[in-house]
Amino acid sequence: MKSGGRAFLVVLLVAAVGIATIGLPAIYGGSTTTAEATESPVESYETVSQAESDLDPADEVYLRDDGSAVLRYDDNESDVNQVDLGMDASEGLVHMLVADDLDDEMQNEEFESADFSAILDQQGFAGNGSLVMQQPDEVTDLSVDVSGEISDERNQFDATAAGTFESNSTTTGEATTSGHMTATADRFETAGTISAESGTMAAGDDTSMSVSLEDTSDGYTIDVAQERSIYDFSAEQWETREAAKQTLQEQYGAIATQMGGTSDIQINEYEYEERTTDDNRLTLDFTVEYTGIDAGIEEQLATALANDDSSDLSQSEAETIAANITELEIETFEFTMNQSDGTFDVEWEIALANYDKLTIAMLDLAESTDMNGTMPQEDIDNARAAIDAQQKADLTWEMQWDASVEQTSGNELTLDAELTSETENWKDYIAELKANDIETPNDVKFDLTAETDGDKLSVDGQFEVESKDLAGNAINAMAESAQSGPTGSSNAQSDQFMTALSESELQVARIDGSITGDSVRVEAGAKFDNMSKVTETFSDTVSISGVATESDGNTTSMYVYVDDMGDVDTASATKSDIEHLGVVDSETTVHQAGDWDKEFPDVDTDGMRSYLGLNAENSEQAEGEDDSDSVPGFGLGVGLAAVAGLLTTLVLRRRE
Known part of the structure; x- marks a missing residue:
């Protein structure tokens, strides 16, 4: 097979892998990337049109008397054990299978086997897989279990991780954290601690600070207590009680002035000890009482909103929005920090109420300004309905965590x-959304485990995402991202191909791969409802209807079936009549119509449909319920893309 034929193979392979890894961007609006092959000898192509323009002429051309032809590309030096390609434009089917031995270098790699499978169709995106590798030298033991589910019944997430690892650190230390967060439609609270101890933290004088903020009827009260060192360059700001109060007035009193309120500062405890250079000590406890800040904020904000040319607010509407913004209530705000003798401790407790009014105020503001150009009115209405549904269902989300890391003296x-997340009354919330014709979240379920056993590390994972029209939405999202994203190409051929791809109406795509101790195998396929949109971009001169391959010993031949050779009268054409086409050069053998008698391999459409689960007996596979072992769910699509990229690299690399 000439280099052009190999390039065409690469285009189909990368296209198949790409199709199988684009499900998640349509769901979450992000993007997935495939691992790049380092030092890959295979040239990549931005579009199929670009690949065709660089495609070497065929080894042989068989002309038929009905205007069609068959192009043959031979590869007598293939170092790949098996390459099967298939395409049927009329049925919209694409399929490829590549299998090869791993070279000695790759067989000595740490991982021993991997299997993965993923399928994307109009009902959703699903995949599963496993990985077994030699336990890394730096891992003594490891256990990871991550699972989550979003459905009409529940919204939950659980993760645990425990392990022991070798470390080159020469110091000991420990860090721990625990806490929780709870949120409802109008209230948020969190409490927790963080502690750290390290031999690298120098012992010395204690440093501490505590802050307490209270929401009063006409303002706020802040109590602050601190003990810390004072550097010489700022000593004059704190060396007397009067200087300290003046400094506090400049720091805290200015805030009240800016917000149209007043402040009263009282020093409850003061002690200053002058020591050696940059080691002065300050102990300070003070209270700041703010009055009229909310009223000042409301007045300033209302005036700014009413005078904003980008909004269409009356003075009364602006005042209402400003009043809702200041309705946020601080129920509790406590924060403490202590550092002493190589230890560091932080503790907090915070509770906020009425933040639903702040959210509504922001939606009112978005609705009244030119922001509705980027935030459609439908989205604003849905957001209001979602907040209302949360309140009616008494939706409550809670997350808890507990973690520790310790560096021992034994290296x-x-x-x-451990991290857990649970949502109470989720079922009632979904019912409220449906009652108001608001779209509910996509169903998502995933599970990932990793475990050491003897000298092996095993990883298993699976995921399911249910969403209507996901395949079509995924293609459209990919096309839009490629054309308008920061890395998108402005090349006319690129735009043409991506537009054709988005109009091709992808129905289903599937990819499977495996690596054993000495071999690698990748299989992928896709079904389009309107593949002619894509094939029209392959060439400006010929119309490609299908592709098939066959092998004979060490020779692999690819046959490209052409329905229409353009303005060529194939019934009487000779080589000189088609030399202007890019698929012919001086070394191409042209067989005139009627001068040859040869059978060509059929495009295996039955096998393609069966692989994609389009036959009745394989309907379960069409729904993503394949029983084969498949991709480790490393963050869903990220793991699939990475493993697919690795397999592609292994298959296509040329061994020295």
């Missing part, structure tokens, strides 16, 4: 962490 690092 070991231990990890123990």
Whole structure:
């Protein structure tokens, strides 16, 4: 097979892998990337049109008397054990299978086997897989379990991780954290602690600070207590009680002035000790009482909104929005920090109420300004309805965490962490959304485990995402991203191909791959409802209807079936009549119509449909319920893309 034929193979392979890794961007609005092959000898192509323009002429051309032809590309030096390609434009089917031995270098790599499978169709995106590798030298033991589910019944997430690792650190230390967060439609609270101890933290004088903020009827009260060192360059700001009060007035009193309120500062405790250079000590406890700040904020904000040319607010509407913004209530705000003798501790407790009014105020503001150009009115209405549904259902979300990391004197690092998230009354919330014709979240379910056993590390994972029209939406999202994103190409051929791809109406795409101790195998396929949109971009001179391959010993031949050779009368044409086409050069053998008698391999459309689960007996596979072992769910699509990229690299690399 000439280099052009190999390039055409690469285009189909990368296209198949790409199709199988684009499900998540349509769901979450992000993008997935495929691992790049380092030092790959295979040239990549931005579009199929570009590949065709660089495609070497065929080895042989068989002309038929009905205007069609068959192009043959031979590869007598292939170092790949098996390459099967298939395409049927009329049925919109694409399929490829590549299998090869791993070279000695790759067989000595740490991982021993991997299997993955993923399918994208109009009902959703699903995948599963496993990975077995030699336990890394730096891992003594490891256990990871991550699972989550979003459905009409529940919204939950659980993760645990524990392990022991070798470390080159020469110091000991430990860090821990625990806490929780709880949120409802109008209230948020969190409390937790963080502690750290390290031999690298120098012992010395204590440093501490505590802050308490109280929401009063006409303002706020802040109590602050601190003990810390004072550097010489700022000593004059704190060396007397009067200087300290003046400094506090400049720091805290200015805030009240800016917000149209007043402040009263009282020093409850003061002690200053002058020591050696940059080691002065300050102990300070003070209270700041703010009055009239909310009223000042409301007045300034209302005036600014009413005078904003980009909004269409009356003075009364602006005042209402400003009043809602200041309705946020601070129920509790406590924060403490202590550092002493190589230890560091932080503790907090915070509770906020009435923030639903702040959210509504922001939506009112968005609705009244030219922001509705980027935030459609439908989205604003849905956001209001969602807040109302949360309140009616008494939706409550809670997250808890507990984690510790310890560096021991025996050059070991231990990890123990747990994170859980649960949503109460989720079922009632979904019912409220449906009652108001608001779109509910896509169903998502995933599970990932990793475990050491003897000298092996095993990883297993699976995921399911249910969403109507996901395949079509995924293609459209990919096309839009390629054309308008920061890395998108402005090349006319690129735009033409991506537009054709988005109009091709992808129905289903699937990819499977495996790596064993000495071999690698990748299989992928897709079904389009309107593949002619894509094939029209392949060439400006010929119309490609299908592709098939066959092998004979060490020779692999690819046959490209052409329905229409353009303005060529194939019934009587000779080589000189088609030399102007890019698929012919001086070394191409042209067989005139009627001068040859040869059978060509059929495009295996039955096999393609069966692989994609389009036959009745394979309907379960069409729904993403394949029983084969498949991709480790490393963050859903990220793991699939990475493994697919790795397999592609292994298949196409040329061994020295």
